[in-house]
Amino acid sequence: MKRRDFMKLPAVGFALGLTGYSCAGELDEDVQETDVQWTGRQQIRNMHDFQAPPCLPLRVGYIGLGNRGFASLQRLAKMQGVEIRAIADCYEYPIRRAQDFLKSRNLPEAAEYFSSKESWKDLCARDDLDVIYVTTPPYLHAEMAVHAMLAGKHAATEVPMAQTLRDCIRLVDTSEKTGKHCFILENCVYDFFESMTINMAQQGFFGEIIHGEGAYCHCGGTGSVLQHKPMPPLSEEASPYYQHRLKLIRGNAYPTHGFGPICKAMGILTGDRIEYLSSVETDDFVVGKTLAEMIEKTNDPYYKQFAGKTYGGGNSSIMRTANGKTICLDYHTSVGRPYSRVHLLSGTKAFCQKNPTPLISIGNDQPVSEEKMAELQKEYAPELHVHIGELAKKFGGHGGMDFIEDWRFVNCLQNGLAPDFDVYDAALWSCITPLSFWSVTHRSNSIDVPDFTCGAWKTNKPIDLSLRNGGKNTEMI
């Protein structure tokens, strides 16, 4: 086996000290280093379309039972052939809440781990788990997923999967070596409009898609997030820690919601790949000011640790693909503005855009009529959505897309099918954070985007939401 050959780029170190939330403890850095690249690497095995043996029942462990973890556990507990065997958090409240829920469904109690912030490692060591869901704050995802795969389990991580290039590489390497899936829980690909346009793209509706735009513009203003100190999840209302942390990171801190669906529609890693990106960023007009006000108001050491540092503003990244296409990706969460993921595809035959209002136009500058839109929705709804779309709306979770994501992943594992996203998707979608950070701190110079597939993107097949290979059989109980 040829060893990976690392080419050193200028090191970019960026560490943020955060100690306010005690379970973060010593894990106090979001190091957005970009000092690793790989050249001359060979794939150990291609995890795209990799089929692991079916897992029925599917035995699940959870690490992190805050908002996302608990919501997912509630969905999975209602799926036939799923057993929630073990749960870990570093606080007791989320554990009790999850156990109470299992009890209310007359399901067996799960083994519980919460005595320290390292207890999750004991969960990984169990020999009765097939998959571990990692739903902790972002800076913990990579370490936990690597650990889970090395312990012989498939891993599913919330977004983003990693925050450093080194971690992206580590995850690819571990998934290939262990033959374990590393699935990124990128729910937005399964949202109804996004999935429909992916299906349309695959059927040639847009012609050649030459340009895509995605975004994460969140209405949750910085002021309100930073004015509420993050709390451990001691109640339903606890302020999630990850939101605070993301506000402090420079570059595009949350790229995957906007980027994932665009990549799937444009066949990125299945026939095309991103070659390089450049990124610009506004100054910070809000975060530092808000933190300074909080120091003044509270004199709290939690806020004092942030004094005098440089924080990010709005970020815009542009990318060019090997096949000569372009993608723009925006990230704006520091000022109040309407929520938007944009989701724009511009093709030689047709165009679509989701936000602010879903529209499609065919070869001209006029959106199609409401009647035509309804026809298109009927014609191009992927079979996956036809099969479980109504159920998903009933179960909810961001309008149903969270349910579709969980159901689909569970169903793939139960049937030994390759999941829709592989570790290469996860690494590519997540590496935008460190690469955009590097670019904005280098006068927007471009930076190469690693080919995590080592050339396999040329022949890897596109996502298949058709269910033609089976996979309709996970019932709800």
Ligand SMILES: NC(=O)c1ccc[n+]([C@@H]2O[C@H](COP(=O)([O-])OP(=O)(O)OC[C@H]3O[C@@H](n4cnc5c(N)ncnc54)[C@H](O)[C@@H]3O)[C@@H](O)[C@H]2O)c1
């Ligand atoms: N896909 C989406 O739509 C979406 C939406 C919101 C959040 N997210 C992502 O989901 C993740 C979790 O977000 P959340 O809102 O559930 O946050 P949260 O703060 O509510 O939950 C995180 C949980 O992880 C636990 N935790 C922290 N450190 C731990 C450790 N060392 N060991 C075990 N448990 C630990 C916390 O105690 C908490 O219960 C984040 O990464 C975020 O980026 C995704």
